Amino acid sequence: MFQALADRTRRDIVRRVMLEELSVSELADSYEMSFAGVQKHVAVLERAGLVSKRRVGRAQIAHVEMGAIRTVSSLLNELEEVWRARVERIDDLLAADEAEGQ
Amino acid sequence: MFQALADRTRRDIVRRVMLEELSVSELADSYEMSFAGVQKHVAVLERAGLVSKRRVGRAQIAHVEMGAIRTVSSLLNELEEVWRARVERIDDLLAADEAEGQ
Protein backbone atom coordinates (compact mmCIF):
# COMPACT_ATOMS: atom_id res chain seq x y z
CA MET A 1 0.00 0.00 0.00
CA PHE A 2 2.90 2.34 0.68
CA GLN A 3 4.13 1.41 -2.76
CA ALA A 4 0.75 2.33 -4.26
CA LEU A 5 0.71 5.66 -2.42
CA ALA A 6 4.30 6.45 -3.47
CA ASP A 7 3.14 7.95 -6.78
CA ARG A 8 1.92 11.55 -6.83
CA THR A 9 -0.75 10.88 -9.47
CA ARG A 10 -2.13 7.94 -7.50
CA ARG A 11 -2.30 9.95 -4.29
CA ASP A 12 -4.23 12.59 -6.20
CA ILE A 13 -6.60 9.97 -7.58
CA VAL A 14 -7.25 8.73 -4.05
CA ARG A 15 -7.93 12.29 -2.89
CA ARG A 16 -10.31 13.05 -5.75
CA VAL A 17 -12.16 9.77 -5.53
CA MET A 18 -12.58 10.24 -1.82
CA LEU A 19 -14.36 13.54 -2.45
CA GLU A 20 -16.67 11.99 -5.00
CA GLU A 21 -16.92 8.69 -6.80
CA LEU A 22 -15.67 8.98 -10.36
CA SER A 23 -15.51 6.77 -13.41
CA VAL A 24 -12.12 5.92 -14.88
CA SER A 25 -12.72 8.21 -17.85
CA GLU A 26 -13.87 11.08 -15.62
CA LEU A 27 -10.63 10.65 -13.70
CA ALA A 28 -8.63 10.44 -16.91
CA ASP A 29 -9.97 13.87 -17.97
CA SER A 30 -8.21 15.42 -14.97
CA TYR A 31 -4.72 14.44 -16.01
CA GLU A 32 -2.39 15.26 -18.85
CA MET A 33 -1.49 11.65 -19.46
CA SER A 34 -3.30 9.17 -21.68
CA PHE A 35 -6.46 7.35 -20.63
CA ALA A 36 -4.52 4.09 -20.49
CA GLY A 37 -2.00 5.69 -18.12
CA VAL A 38 -4.72 6.69 -15.68
CA GLN A 39 -6.42 3.33 -16.05
CA LYS A 40 -3.16 1.65 -15.04
CA HIS A 41 -2.85 3.85 -11.97
CA VAL A 42 -6.39 2.96 -10.93
CA ALA A 43 -5.53 -0.71 -11.46
CA VAL A 44 -2.51 -0.36 -9.16
CA LEU A 45 -4.66 1.26 -6.47
CA GLU A 46 -7.22 -1.50 -6.93
CA ARG A 47 -4.60 -4.26 -6.57
CA ALA A 48 -3.37 -2.55 -3.40
CA GLY A 49 -6.93 -2.63 -2.05
CA LEU A 50 -7.10 1.14 -1.70
CA VAL A 51 -9.76 1.60 -4.36
CA SER A 52 -12.61 -0.54 -5.70
CA LYS A 53 -14.79 -0.27 -8.75
CA ARG A 54 -18.36 -1.11 -9.52
CA ARG A 55 -19.99 -1.27 -12.92
CA VAL A 56 -22.69 1.20 -13.81
CA GLY A 57 -23.69 0.62 -17.38
CA ARG A 58 -20.52 0.76 -19.39
CA ALA A 59 -18.71 2.86 -16.81
CA GLN A 60 -16.56 1.63 -13.94
CA ILE A 61 -17.07 3.86 -10.91
CA ALA A 62 -14.08 4.04 -8.60
CA HIS A 63 -14.50 4.55 -4.88
CA VAL A 64 -12.06 4.59 -1.97
CA GLU A 65 -11.73 1.67 0.42
CA MET A 66 -11.46 3.81 3.51
CA GLY A 67 -10.54 0.81 5.64
CA ALA A 68 -7.31 0.40 3.72
CA ILE A 69 -6.42 4.08 4.09
CA ARG A 70 -7.05 3.69 7.79
CA THR A 71 -4.74 0.68 7.85
CA VAL A 72 -1.86 2.73 6.46
CA SER A 73 -2.70 5.51 8.84
CA SER A 74 -2.83 3.21 11.85
CA LEU A 75 0.45 1.54 10.90
CA LEU A 76 2.04 4.94 11.23
CA ASN A 77 0.15 5.65 14.43
CA GLU A 78 1.49 2.39 15.84
CA LEU A 79 4.99 3.62 15.06
CA GLU A 80 4.17 6.71 17.04
CA GLU A 81 3.03 4.54 19.97
CA VAL A 82 6.30 2.62 19.88
CA TRP A 83 8.12 5.92 19.85
CA ARG A 84 6.14 7.30 22.77
CA ALA A 85 6.82 4.12 24.78
CA ARG A 86 10.52 4.44 24.07
CA VAL A 87 10.65 8.07 25.11
CA GLU A 88 8.85 7.21 28.36
CA ARG A 89 11.28 4.37 29.00
CA ILE A 90 14.21 6.72 28.56
CA ASP A 91 12.59 9.25 30.86
CA ASP A 92 12.21 6.52 33.48
CA LEU A 93 15.87 5.56 33.15
CA LEU A 94 16.94 9.18 33.56
CA ALA A 95 14.69 9.56 36.59
CA ALA A 96 16.15 6.37 38.12
CA ASP A 97 19.70 7.60 37.56
CA GLU A 98 18.88 10.85 39.25
CA ALA A 99 17.34 9.11 42.24
CA GLU A 100 20.41 6.89 42.50
CA GLY A 101 22.64 9.93 42.43
CA GLN A 102 21.02 11.29 45.58
CA MET B 1 8.33 10.79 2.13
CA PHE B 2 5.85 8.25 0.79
CA GLN B 3 8.47 7.41 -1.78
CA ALA B 4 11.05 6.84 0.96
CA LEU B 5 8.65 4.65 2.93
CA ALA B 6 7.71 2.65 -0.18
CA ASP B 7 10.69 0.31 0.26
CA ARG B 8 10.37 -2.59 2.69
CA THR B 9 14.01 -2.39 3.85
CA ARG B 10 13.69 1.32 4.54
CA ARG B 11 10.51 0.85 6.55
CA ASP B 12 12.36 -1.76 8.59
CA ILE B 13 15.27 0.61 9.12
CA VAL B 14 12.86 3.26 10.40
CA ARG B 15 11.28 0.73 12.73
CA ARG B 16 14.61 -0.48 14.13
CA VAL B 17 16.09 2.97 14.50
CA MET B 18 12.98 4.14 16.29
CA LEU B 19 13.48 1.41 18.90
CA GLU B 20 17.12 2.32 19.42
CA GLU B 21 19.61 4.59 17.72
CA LEU B 22 22.02 2.60 15.59
CA SER B 23 25.11 3.32 13.55
CA VAL B 24 25.04 2.66 9.83
CA SER B 25 27.26 -0.41 10.20
CA GLU B 26 25.15 -1.77 13.07
CA LEU B 27 22.15 -1.43 10.78
CA ALA B 28 24.04 -3.02 7.90
CA ASP B 29 24.68 -6.13 10.02
CA SER B 30 20.91 -6.75 10.14
CA TYR B 31 20.48 -7.16 6.42
CA GLU B 32 21.65 -9.59 3.80
CA MET B 33 22.68 -6.86 1.40
CA SER B 34 26.04 -5.09 1.23
CA PHE B 35 27.04 -2.28 3.57
CA ALA B 36 26.86 0.20 0.70
CA GLY B 37 23.31 -0.91 -0.02
CA VAL B 38 22.18 -0.17 3.51
CA GLN B 39 24.13 3.09 3.53
CA LYS B 40 22.23 4.17 0.43
CA HIS B 41 18.90 3.36 2.05
CA VAL B 42 19.83 5.43 5.09
CA ALA B 43 20.84 8.26 2.74
CA VAL B 44 17.41 8.10 1.06
CA LEU B 45 15.67 8.27 4.44
CA GLU B 46 17.92 11.15 5.40
CA ARG B 47 17.13 13.09 2.21
CA ALA B 48 13.43 12.54 2.88
CA GLY B 49 13.92 14.03 6.35
CA LEU B 50 12.73 10.87 8.09
CA VAL B 51 16.09 10.06 9.66
CA SER B 52 19.06 12.12 10.82
CA LYS B 53 22.60 11.21 11.76
CA ARG B 54 25.12 12.52 14.24
CA ARG B 55 28.80 11.68 14.39
CA VAL B 56 30.15 9.81 17.38
CA GLY B 57 33.83 9.18 16.78
CA ARG B 58 34.03 7.46 13.43
CA ALA B 59 30.45 6.19 13.63
CA GLN B 60 27.35 7.90 12.26
CA ILE B 61 24.42 7.26 14.59
CA ALA B 62 21.03 7.29 12.88
CA HIS B 63 17.92 8.43 14.70
CA VAL B 64 14.32 8.94 13.62
CA GLU B 65 12.87 12.39 12.99
CA MET B 66 9.56 11.65 14.62
CA GLY B 67 8.09 14.91 13.39
CA ALA B 68 8.38 13.72 9.80
CA ILE B 69 6.73 10.38 10.61
CA ARG B 70 3.94 12.35 12.26
CA THR B 71 3.61 14.44 9.11
CA VAL B 72 2.97 11.37 6.98
CA SER B 73 0.60 10.07 9.60
CA SER B 74 -1.33 13.33 9.81
CA LEU B 75 -1.56 13.58 6.01
CA LEU B 76 -3.44 10.30 6.11
CA ASN B 77 -5.50 11.43 9.07
CA GLU B 78 -6.49 14.52 7.10
CA LEU B 79 -7.71 12.22 4.34
CA GLU B 80 -9.83 10.50 6.94
CA GLU B 81 -11.25 13.87 8.02
CA VAL B 82 -12.19 14.67 4.44
CA TRP B 83 -13.83 11.29 4.22
CA ARG B 84 -15.76 11.76 7.43
CA ALA B 85 -16.96 15.18 6.24
CA ARG B 86 -18.14 13.69 2.97
CA VAL B 87 -20.03 10.88 4.68
CA GLU B 88 -21.75 13.41 6.94
CA ARG B 89 -22.66 15.56 3.94
CA ILE B 90 -24.23 12.56 2.24
CA ASP B 91 -26.10 11.70 5.42
CA ASP B 92 -27.44 15.25 5.49
CA LEU B 93 -28.57 15.03 1.88
CA LEU B 94 -30.36 11.77 2.55
CA ALA B 95 -32.02 13.22 5.63
CA ALA B 96 -33.14 16.29 3.61
CA ASP B 97 -34.59 14.07 0.88
CA GLU B 98 -36.52 12.12 3.45
CA ALA B 99 -37.92 15.27 5.05
CA GLU B 100 -38.92 16.55 1.63
CA GLY B 101 -40.70 13.29 0.91
CA GLN B 102 -42.99 13.82 3.90
Add this chain to the structure above:
DNA sequence: TTGACGTACAACTATATGGTTGTATGATTC
Protein backbone atom coordinates in the same frame (compact mmCIF):
# COMPACT_ATOMS: atom_id res chain seq x y z
C1' DT C 1 52.79 6.60 10.89
C1' DT C 2 50.77 2.54 9.83
C1' DG C 3 46.81 -0.06 9.74
C1' DA C 4 42.09 -1.07 10.70
C1' DC C 5 37.52 0.72 11.09
C1' DG C 6 33.29 3.29 9.65
C1' DT C 7 31.52 5.82 6.18
C1' DA C 8 30.65 8.14 1.65
C1' DC C 9 30.32 8.00 -3.06
C1' DA C 10 31.08 6.96 -8.05
C1' DA C 11 30.25 3.67 -11.64
C1' DC C 12 27.90 -0.04 -13.24
C1' DT C 13 24.00 -3.67 -13.84
C1' DA C 14 19.45 -5.61 -13.66
C1' DT C 15 14.91 -4.97 -12.84
C1' DA C 16 10.80 -2.14 -11.68
C1' DT C 17 8.04 1.63 -12.88
C1' DG C 18 5.51 5.16 -15.41
C1' DG C 19 4.42 6.30 -19.53
C1' DT C 20 3.07 5.49 -24.57
C1' DT C 21 0.25 3.39 -28.70
C1' DG C 22 -2.52 -0.12 -30.53
C1' DT C 23 -5.95 -3.68 -30.21
C1' DA C 24 -9.79 -6.31 -28.14
C1' DT C 25 -14.11 -6.62 -25.52
C1' DG C 26 -18.56 -5.49 -23.37
C1' DA C 27 -22.47 -2.20 -22.99
C1' DT C 28 -25.24 1.44 -25.24
C1' DT C 29 -27.57 3.80 -28.79
C1' DC C 30 -29.37 4.26 -33.27
Add this chain to the structure above:
DNA sequence: GAATCATACAACCATATAGTTGTACGTCAA
Protein backbone atom coordinates in the same frame (compact mmCIF):
# COMPACT_ATOMS: atom_id res chain seq x y z
C1' DG D 1 -26.61 -5.22 -36.60
C1' DA D 2 -23.46 -1.05 -36.86
C1' DA D 3 -21.31 2.54 -34.75
C1' DT D 4 -19.76 4.31 -30.54
C1' DC D 5 -18.45 4.67 -25.82
C1' DA D 6 -15.84 3.08 -21.60
C1' DT D 7 -12.68 0.03 -20.33
C1' DA D 8 -8.97 -3.52 -20.24
C1' DC D 9 -4.73 -5.15 -21.57
C1' DA D 10 -0.53 -6.38 -24.30
C1' DA D 11 3.74 -4.67 -26.11
C1' DC D 12 7.00 -1.50 -26.08
C1' DC D 13 10.21 2.43 -24.43
C1' DA D 14 12.70 5.50 -21.26
C1' DT D 15 13.92 6.36 -16.90
C1' DA D 16 14.18 5.38 -11.91
C1' DT D 17 15.46 2.32 -8.45
C1' DA D 18 17.81 -1.24 -5.75
C1' DG D 19 21.46 -3.57 -5.70
C1' DT D 20 26.57 -4.52 -6.62
C1' DT D 21 31.93 -3.61 -6.44
C1' DG D 22 35.66 -0.56 -6.03
C1' DT D 23 37.82 3.55 -4.28
C1' DA D 24 38.65 7.46 -1.23
C1' DC D 25 38.62 9.75 3.10
C1' DG D 26 38.33 10.84 8.11
C1' DT D 27 39.00 8.70 12.76
C1' DC D 28 40.95 5.84 16.15
C1' DA D 29 44.44 2.61 18.21
C1' DA D 30 48.96 0.80 18.41
